[in-house]
Amino acid sequence: MSDKQYTSIGNLKKPHGLHGEMKVFIAETYLEDFFQAKALFLKTDGVILPYFIKEIRGGAFVILHLEEIDSREKALKVASKEIFLRTEDLIPDYEKEIISDELEFGAYIGYNMQDVELGLIGPIERVEEYPQQEMAIVLHQEKEIMIPLNDHFITSIDDEAKVILVDLPAGLLSL
DSSP states (O other), X not given: OOGGGEEEEEEEEEEOSSSSOEEEEEOGGGHHHHHHOSEEXXXXXXXXXXXXXXXXXXXXXXXXXXXXXXXXXXXXXXXXXXXXXXXXXXXXXXXXXXXXXXXXXXXXXXXXXXXXXXXXXXXXXXXXXXXXXXXXXXXXXXXXXXXXXXXXXXXXXXTTTTEEEEOOOTTGGGO
């Protein structure tokens, strides 16, 4: 099989948890294709191999669990790999229903942001989109500050308590 039979739709990110789940990035154009797929393909040692999807769930991040990947160690072996779907399985653009202009972190407006060392920073007033990433506008000590929303800073999200736990670089709050 040639690589022309496959279309790159995104890539795997770092493992999420201990049971083989992984965060993924999927290009917006292919989100609907990804959510409807039963299997995806990863290139390993120059060969494109199928992996069957056990579960996909969304939120601030899309989390993927593949049937063959059942531990953090196995997830680490495929982390950062490019994700492919068979080109023939892609939904024609005119049939796609998902049109997403929503911000990835927009659902977290109103959550409290808390730093692992500094404690409570404040509530997220709004989320704004910038070219590199989305930024949380947080009310901290009676003034608005901007905090980048990305995998490097976010440690966990507790939907029940409405808290986003972050590990911010020293001095970021004083900028």
